[in-house]
Amino acid sequence: MSERPSILIVDDEVSNIEILSATLEEDHDIYFATTGTEAIEIARTTLPDLILLDVLMPGVDGYEVCAAIKADPLIADVPVIFTTALGDQEAEVKGLMLGAIDYITKPILPVVVRARIRNHLDMKRMRDELAEMAVTDALTGLGNRRRLEKVLNQETSRLSRSGGLLSVIILDIDFFKKFNDLYGHTAGDRCLTMVAAALNRAVHHANDVTIRYGGEEFACVLPEIEHPEAMEIANSIRDRVQALGIPHSGSDASPFVSVSLGVATALCIPGSQPDSWIRAADEQLYVAKAAGRNLVAGIVFATDGVLPVASSG
Structure with missing residues (x-):
């Protein structure tokens, strides 16, 4: 099993997936989905470390996907970063209120994307370590x-x-x-x-x-x-x-x-x-x-x- 962090890229434009994948694949395992419904299923199956989620998609949009992820006990803890060309503060607030942790604006700057994802994955790793301590019995090492x-x-x-x-x-x-x-x-x-x-x-x-x-x-x-x-x-x-x-x-x-x-x-x-x-x-x-x-x-x-x-x- 790979020890590299895994990222699920969700976008209805394949070209956007290719750009993000090329930016991140050297240090991460990449999964991708082109629809909101597919994204939820893949997230449940692969349990990625982070999800890059496009806001504007036909059918089930990014907001609905984020809400579904945060309502699902299996994947609710997976951090979500929205990718969008909107540049709309109201849209950003809506996403953050639904549980997203950040926004990346398209067209992307690879150096910025890598830095933000590295920082969020580092924070996730620390949260996971603290969460593991909180659910571990100190005497036996079993779960509590x-x-x-x-x-x-x-x-x-x-x-x-x-x-x-x-x-x-x-x-x-x-x-x-x-x-x-x-x-x-x-x-x-x-x-x-x-x-x-x-x-x-x-x-x-x-x-x-x-x-x-x-x-x-x-x-x-x-x-x-x-x-x-x-x-x-x-x-x-x-x-x-x-x-x-x-x-x-x-x-x-x-x-x-x-x-x-x-x-x-x-x-x-x-x-x-x-x-x-x-x-x-x-x-x-x-x-x-x-x-x-x-x-x-x-x-x-x-x-x-x-x-x-x-x-x-």
Whole structure:
């Protein structure tokens, strides 16, 4: 995968795309679109680092494209720079109000375009680094609750367009309060980091996300993973945590630290509520705990009302 920043150029005039591409292609990966509708689809597919967007286009104009981008959780954070020959302050204000970060006036000056884009990409990189710190759990290095909310919003938005599957696992360390009381908080922190490492080893897909949900509770977001495979992953997590062999004399479930897990899988449809997966997985976590802990329980549910259609233990 290229480490160069990627830029999506959107313009109905191919000659303008060629000029901008020639100006930027030495240091950037370039995508292009000639219509507003195409631009939105390519942006969702490629997730560019920056979008250069023409204002005046037939059909869906640049303002409508910008508004659609900023309303889409998957691509809302991508900076948009308008390119226009308007020279109209009112038009510039309108674009900035819609969420654009800058304007470039045509005909372009290559040295100016490169400098502005370099500055905006540098600012984006710094924002991304700060944003990553804000959604990372300091102890385990996993994502935190804020990251969970963001990922669920993005994935349900993305997958609802194709009716894709989404699976979520919620897990809890069994009798962790007793562990802290018996062995102390330093040992408790070490236990949390070891469980987090076991969680990461069990999750293999590129788009999967692991989370410290809060306290001794963890989560996995598994896009495009069917329920049987999600159950296999959950059982692998349970087995890996047991294999750590961390003594826990205060547990009624096992002589070693163990986890209980709830798994929820559903098709994403337009209007799906991201927290539906959390509620369904939480309910299955309670099922696993009620059955004796150190167990996995799972369900396939329907997002239009969170109605269970199948379950497994």
